[in-house]
Amino acid sequence: MPRSALRVDAVLVQAVIAGALSFAHLHDLAAAAGQDGWKAWAYPVSVDLLLVAAWRRLRTDGPSRLAWCWFVIALVASLGANVATAGLLDLDHVPAWLRILVAAWPALAFMGGTLLAHSPADHSSASPAPVAPDPDPVPGVEHEPVATTEPDSVPDPVAVPAPEETPALPTAEPAPADPVPTPPRAVPVPAALVDHARKVAADHHTRTGTRIDPDTLRARLGVPAPMADAIAAQLA
Numbered sequence: 033m034p035r036s037a038l039r040v041d042a043v044l045v046q047a048v049i050a051g052a053l054s055f056a057h058l059h060d061l062a063a064a065a066g067q068d069g070w071k072a073w074a075y076p077v078s079v080d081l082l083l084v085a086a087w088r089r090l091r092t093d094g095p096s097r098l099a100w101c102w103f104v105i106a107l108v109a110s111l112g113a114n115v116a117t118a119g120l121l122d123l124d125h126v127p128a129w130l131r132i133l134v135a136a137w138p139a140l141a142f143m144g145g146t147l148l149a150h151s152p153a154d155h156s157s158a159s160p161a162p163v164a165p166d167p168d169p170v171p172g173v174e175h176e177p178v179a180t181t182e183p184d185s186v187p188d189p190v191a192v193p194a195p196e197e198t199p200a201l202p203t204a205e206p207a208p209a210d211p212v213p214t215p216p217r218a219v220p221v222p223a224a225l226v227d228h229a230r231k232v233a234a235d236h237h238t239r240t241g242t243r244i245d246p247d248t249l250r251a252r253l254g255v256p257a258p259m260a261d262a263i264a265a266q267l268a
Contacts, residue, residue: 054110055080057117064123065134075134078141079113082106085148098151102144109137221262229253229263 058076067075086103093099116130117123232252236244244252244267250260 051080054114058110058113060117060123061113061130062134064126065131066126067134075137078138079106079109082141082144083110085145089148098147102148105140105144221259221266225253225255226263226266229267233267 055076058079059072062075063072082102083106086099086106089096089099090103121130229249232249233244236242236248236252244264246257246260246264249264249267250257253260253263255263
C-alpha cells in the first residue's frame, strides 16, 4: 500500500472532532429541555443540516438575503447550545423560554430548509444579452437586396443627377466718389456796414498793431459768422 494512502488530513480530523463535540452539546441541551429518546439525537442533525444547506446556497448561487438569514440562525443555534452547556446553564432546571425555543426549532428548521431548496436564486445584476455580430463586412454601408429580373427584361437606366450650378458671386459695388465741395453762398453785405467795419478794423490795427480776425470782427459788429466772413473778405 502506498504511503500517500495512509496520510491523514489534519483539517479533516479537526472537522470531525469539532462536529462530534457540537453534536454532543446540542444533544445534551435538547435532552435537558425535555426532548428525550431519538428526538434529542435528531436536533443536532437538524441544526447542522440547516447550516450546511445555507452555506451550500451561498457557495452555489452567490450571496443572498435568504441564505445569509438562515445561515446566521443555524449558526446562532449551534453556538448557543455549545455555550449553554459550558456550565453557564443549569441543565437540571432549564428555563421555560429555552424549552419553548427547543420545541419550536423543528418547525423553524423545516421552513428554512424548504425555502433554501425551492426559492429561486436572487441575482442582483443580470448578465447582458450577447450582441449578435454584424453580418455586413463593411461598416457604415447599407446593402439593398438584389432583385432578380427576368432574362428579357432590361433594367432602366440610372438617372444621373445634374450638377448643381455654382451661384455667381455678387459683384462689388464701386465706392461712391467724394462729393465735390460746393462754394459757400455769397452773403449780401450793405455798403454802410462795410464802411463801419473798415473803421472798426482800422481802430483795432491802431490799438493792437495786427489785422482784425473774423471772430473779433463778428463780436465787434454783432453779426452772424457768415456775414462776418463776407465782410472780412471785402476788407482784405
